[in-house]
Amino acid sequence: MGVYLPSVELIARVQRGEPAAIGRLISRAESGMAEARDALARIHKLAGRAHVVGMTGVPGSGKSTLVSQLAQRLRAGGDKLGIIAIDPSSPYSGGSILGDRIRMSDLSADPGVYIRSMATHGATGGMARAALEAVDILDAAGFGVIILETVGVGQDEVEIVRASHTTVVVSAPGLGDEVQAIKAGLLEIADIHVVSKCDRGDANRTLTDLKQMLTLGIHEQAPSDWAVPVIGTSSVSGEGLDELLGAIARHRDLASDTDAGRARRKSIAEFRLRKTAENLLYDRFNAATAAASAKLAEQLMRRESDPYSLAEELLSTTLEGEGDHERDVHSKSA
Amino acid sequence: MSQPIRVLLAKVGLDGHDRGVKIVARALRDAGMDVIYTGLHRSPEEVVTAAVQEDVDVLGVSLLSGVQMTVFPKIFDLLRTNGADDMIVVAGGVMPDEDVVNLKKMGVSEVLLQDTPPQLIIDTLTCLVEERGAR
Amino acid sequence: MNETFTQNPLEKLRGEIEHWESNEVAAFLSKQAERKEQFFTTGDFPVQRVYTAADIAETPLEDIGLPGRYPFTRGPYPTMYRSRVWTMRQIAGFGTGEDTNKRFKYLISQGQTGLSTDFDMPTLMGYDSDHPMSDGEVGREGVAVDTLADMEALYEGIDLENISVSMTINPSAWILLAMYVALAEKRGLDLNRLSGTIQADILKEYMAQKEFIYPIAPSVRIVRDCISFCGRNMKRYNPINISGYHISEAGASPLQEAAFTMANLIVYVEEVLKTGMNVDEFAPRLAFFYVSQADLFEEVAKFRALRRCYARIMKERFGAKNPESMRLRFHCQTAAATLTKPQYRINIVRTAFQALAAVLGGCQSLHTNGYDEAFAIPTEDAMRLALRTQQVIAEETNVTNVIDPVGGSYYLESLTNEFEKRIFEILDYVDENGGAIKLIEEGWFQKQIADFAYETALRKQSGEKPVIGVNTMVEEDENQEIETHPYDYSTADRQIARTKRVRAERDNARVETLLEELVSVAKDETRNIMPVTIELVREGATMGDIVEKLKPVWGTYRETPVF
Ligand code: B12
Numbered sequence A: 001m002g003v004y005l006p007s008v009e010l011i012a013r014v015q016r017g018e019p020a021a022i023g024r025l026i027s028r029a030e031s032g033m034a035e036a037r038d039a040l041a042r043i044h045k046l047a048g049r050a051h052v053v054g055m056t057g058v059p060g061s062g063k064s065t066l067v068s069q070l071a072q073r074l075r076a077g078g079d080k081l082g083i084i085a086i087d088p089s090s091p092y093s094g095g096s097i098l099g100d101r102i103r104m105s106d107l108s109a110d111p112g113v114y115i116r117s118m119a120t121h122g123a124t125g126g127m128a129r130a131a132l133e134a135v136d137i138l139d140a141a142g143f144g145v146i147i148l149e150t151v152g153v154g155q156d157e158v159e160i161v162r163a164s165h166t167t168v169v170v171s172a173p174g175l176g177d178e179v180q181a182i183k184a185g186l187l188e189i190a191d192i193h194v195v196s197k198c199d200r201g202d203a204n205r206t207l208t209d210l211k212q213m214l215t216l217g218i219h220e221q222a223p224s225d226w227a228v229p230v231i232g233t234s235s236v237s238g239e240g241l242d243e244l245l246g247a248i249a250r251h252r253d254l255a256s257d258t259d260a261g262r263a264r265r266k267s268i269a270e271f272r273l274r275k276t277a278e279n280l281l282y283d284r285f286n287a288a289t290a291a292a293s294a295k296l297a298e299q300l301m302r303r304e305s306d307p308y309s310l311a312e313e314l315l316s317t318t319l320e321g322e323g324d325h326e327r328d329v330h331s332k333s334a
Numbered sequence B: 001m002s003q004p005i006r007v008l009l010a011k012v013g014l015d016g017h018d019r020g021v022k023i024v025a026r027a028l029r030d031a032g033m034d035v036i037y038t039g040l041h042r043s044p045e046e047v048v049t050a051a052v053q054e055d056v057d058v059l060g061v062s063l064l065s066g067v068q069m070t071v072f073p074k075i076f077d078l079l080r081t082n083g084a085d086d087m088i089v090v091a092g093g094v095m096p097d098e099d100v101v102n103l104k105k106m107g108v109s110e111v112l113l114q115d116t117p118p119q120l121i122i123d124t125l126t127c128l129v130e131e132r133g134a135r
Numbered sequence C: 001m002n003e004t005f006t007q008n009p010l011e012k013l014r015g016e017i018e019h020w021e022s023n024e025v026a027a028f029l030s031k032q033a034e035r036k037e038q039f040f041t042t043g044d045f046p047v048q049r050v051y052t053a054a055d056i057a058e059t060p061l062e063d064i065g066l067p068g069r070y071p072f073t074r075g076p077y078p079t080m081y082r083s084r085v086w087t088m089r090q091i092a093g094f095g096t097g098e099d100t101n102k103r104f105k106y107l108i109s110q111g112q113t114g115l116s117t118d119f120d121m122p123t124l125m126g127y128d129s130d131h132p133m134s135d136g137e138v139g140r141e142g143v144a145v146d147t148l149a150d151m152e153a154l155y156e157g158i159d160l161e162n163i164s165v166s167m168t169i170n171p172s173a174w175i176l177l178a179m180y181v182a183l184a185e186k187r188g189l190d191l192n193r194l195s196g197t198i199q200a201d202i203l204k205e206y207m208a209q210k211e212f213i214y215p216i217a218p219s220v221r222i223v224r225d226c227i228s229f230c231g232r233n234m235k236r237y238n239p240i241n242i243s244g245y246h247i248s249e250a251g252a253s254p255l256q257e258a259a260f261t262m263a264n265l266i267v268y269v270e271e272v273l274k275t276g277m278n279v280d281e282f283a284p285r286l287a288f289f290y291v292s293q294a295d296l297f298e299e300v301a302k303f304r305a306l307r308r309c310y311a312r313i314m315k316e317r318f319g320a321k322n323p324e325s326m327r328l329r330f331h332c333q334t335a336a337a338t339l340t341k342p343q344y345r346i347n348i349v350r351t352a353f354q355a356l357a358a359v360l361g362g363c364q365s366l367h368t369n370g371y372d373e374a375f376a377i378p379t380e381d382a383m384r385l386a387l388r389t390q391q392v393i394a395e396e397t398n399v400t401n402v403i404d405p406v407g408g409s410y411y412l413e414s415l416t417n418e419f420e421k422r423i424f425e426i427l428d429y430v431d432e433n434g435g436a437i438k439l440i441e442e443g444w445f446q447k448q449i450a451d452f453a454y455e456t457a458l459r460k461q462s463g464e465k466p467v468i469g470v471n472t473m474v475e476e477d478e479n480q481e482i483e484t485h486p487y488d489y490s491t492a493d494r495q496i497a498r499t500k501r502v503r504a505e506r507d508n509a510r511v512e513t514l515l516e517e518l519v520s521v522a523k524d525e526t527r528n529i530m531p532v533t534i535e536l537v538r539e540g541a542t543m544g545d546i547v548e549k550l551k552p553v554w555g556t557y558r559e560t561p562v563f
């Protein structure tokens, strides 16, 4: 790409589906630079056509393998497909080895599939900060289906529901106490449950356990006439994959024209709004309080004041100090 | 807090020597970088596709099989056709000195061979990315 | 319980050691501390200041035993190098069959006593030379073999009934074995007089060397077929070389190297037993391959402990009756990954010490690396010098006159015991966690290897692990000039020309029929894949024809890397 290209100039190229431009704009979104904000705003307007499928489940449950298999089938049907694969950052170094892509290497020669790996960089909820911007960018670039694979933390992954039109929860046999894993907040969020690795003998038990558990709970925002299916799949034999694709398609059609579907879309929008505001607040707070918090910490350490009062004080410095705090890599080095 | 450096580590062709590349991956992660590893037996096309989609700062190719003079010209061609010629390309593994000279002429920024201490690899990549500046 | 040491002398000895520690040792330490607080072997076993009879007082004398007798700690044969020294087996492979054939003949003329063949990456991975994946790789890292015609050229003029031939080949091993059989039959040789080996140890490929084609289950089935075919038809041939070498070179510790081979052994034996064969029908032909590293005593202890573990496993776990099923025989290679580019002549010295460890450890055959190891595949000159190194040990040092000459050293016996204990601990872990195949699928072995490899890299970086010429005794402005093996860019054309000729001249309909037969054999677990493969290669099928035909049947393997 050579010289620094302003982000807005990337838009047209993103719309033409140029991989380098898509990649670059996602990087700009990830960096959170102010320079990219206009471009991302325009991209958001251009987006809105793609069906976003969230894929979550405990680590090693077979999400990436499943995504790869689904993708090959979707491609055979002509859909252009975007995949955003999120892996955790190391809590020690902040770095990461992003491994999902390897499981998807059967797709790697296909220009109709765009895979982007992202690290959490401290974000919670199994998501990465710019994951939703990345969805918009791929959407605007004409990818009709976008699959979001979250971190397999098995806890607190509910954010995926607020980001995807259809949420698939993957469980696998042989990963310890299966029901336990499902209990970790994942049971209720699924629009579709998958039990992967059905080529293994112990998969049946997982299937039965899961179905039993499901009869106890009710999905919070499913369309009322949606009965959450439980589908056994195997990426070894290919079993269940077409069924899963069928279920995803049915869920998409059903949600497009129902109250429940509209409610889901609204809650996605609201989540997006709040999340974005939260991120802004977080950045501003951090930037504005860096100096003050060190000073106030001294007072706390000496017990000259209490945590609540000092925290209030810290907050007030932030809110007063409103201004342009965003990082702007561009202006620094252009 | 700036974005971590993104690196794609690739093994191209039939080469299965992965001891070194795995050490590099781990060292870079432990230095705070985001590392994507292609896995073994990839073609230049697959590697470049991945590097472009991932928009990595650095494409690092590990080769111990001697095919560097076949592989790198393909990689650079593909980077150009993809409009990604600002990507930093580095190489490591086992290569003869005269190939190293030619690879550098071709556009490889740095070639780090046997017994390069991991810290030196970290420092080299960090330096290359800093020199490149924003993008 | 033990006749050598009665209670009293032993107690007396322990008392003396204590006294010595608090007097002589303490006096010295008060003046100058030792170089380190704790010393370790390369594989991280802590070692004592000195070993005495007290350290092996618990060791039953039968555990040490005698050469050629259970548990074979001291050697697989009763006379060892006194009858015949190890086979000197320098590996060779580059270019086409003709090119490597010349090297073979040169090495034989220099006194080499066995052959060992390195193949190029396409052959190792089952691609024909004209497959797109082979671009740039034909004949580069070894010799290219696509068809029987290549193999004919490779061993042309070599007396296969009188020299043993080893082939470093794994996922595609069965095809090369088939070619070897077809070649021998064509020459009218007696299959039962052929000696040599294919490596064919597929499990360590998933763990370490990373040459794989098919998923684990069908790959293990191929190994099973090779073992049972050879057990019935090639009495002197080793159908497998269970290898620690690659595990070690991928970064494992000596203990991991040793233990992981035993874990793999167990899988192979169990698989063959399932076919209904008796363990004594095939176990005598199981062979092994290990590295020999720089830590001389640790290596010798490793080899000795391995022989003892193997004997116990075969006898106790598998109920072998024939002592030949219990004696571990191994090929050895010095440690390539210890060799350096800077001051590369030091590699000759390193290799000599490592070779000595192999000999003191009782290897059956040996490859010594060339001084140019860190540069490219070896030149004739480097191989001759490496061969001479072996010849010096064999002819000039007299270490060959006495069997297991370091046996009985308190240190060595203690370390041997320690190795044995820890090998069985690892095997227990493997058993408790579902066996070697499951742990390969879960990446357990790979993780152990990667961890030790990373640790080693950090220790070299910090200088904790000295490497002369690299992190200590560095020569600034060193002249690294060296003549290296050149790659002949005409190789691919020459090679592909022959493959095309074979394809043009063969009976394609016949090959097609046989390929369909191959598929049905592949689908039927109970049948042996060797006979139809032999038929195929005889009819001019290429390696690629056979390998590609089975990919849709069995699928391919893609690894999940662990870091
Ligand atoms: C260990 C080793 C093996 C092991 C590999 C285990 C594994 N999983 O990695 C085993 C025994 C399996 C093996 C097998 C073979 N090997 Co080998 N092997 C070596 C050896 C001795 C050391 C390589 C090594 O791992 N070093 C230690 C690591 C840490 O160093 P490294 O890989 O160089 O990595 C460092 C740097 O290079 C750098 N680096 C590496 N990658 C990258 C990437 C980037 C982006 C950066 C910045 C840096 C970087 O950082 C690392 C840390 O310092 C070399 C010779 C040598 N001394 O170099 C031969 C060598 C590479 N092998 C060779 C050959 C021929 C083979 C075989 C083809 C033999 C055969 N015919 O059967 C097979 C092929 C296996 C396969 N699947 O590809 C040849 C290659 C010849 C050539 N290039 O011209 C060599 C040079 C030996 C020789 N002289 O013949 N081998």
Ligand SMILES: Nc1nc2c(ncn2[C@@H]2O[C@H](COP(=O)(O)OP(=O)(O)OP(=O)(O)O)[C@@H](O)[C@H]2O)c(=O)[nH]1
Pocket: A057, A058, A059, A060, A061, A062, A063, A064, A065, A066, A100, A103, A151, A152, A196, A197, A198, A199, A200, A233, A234, A235, A236, C441, C560
């Ligand atoms: N037998 C079998 N194994 C499978 C199947 N799907 C995935 N696996 C294996 O399960 C392991 C984990 O698969 P991944 O796809 O990486 O799982 P994941 O959920 O994406 O893992 P994380 O991203 O690390 O949380 C791999 O070893 C796969 O080969 C399947 O259908 N059958």
Ligand SMILES: [Mg+2]
Pocket: A063, A064, A065, A099, A100, A103, A149
């Ligand atoms: Mg995954």
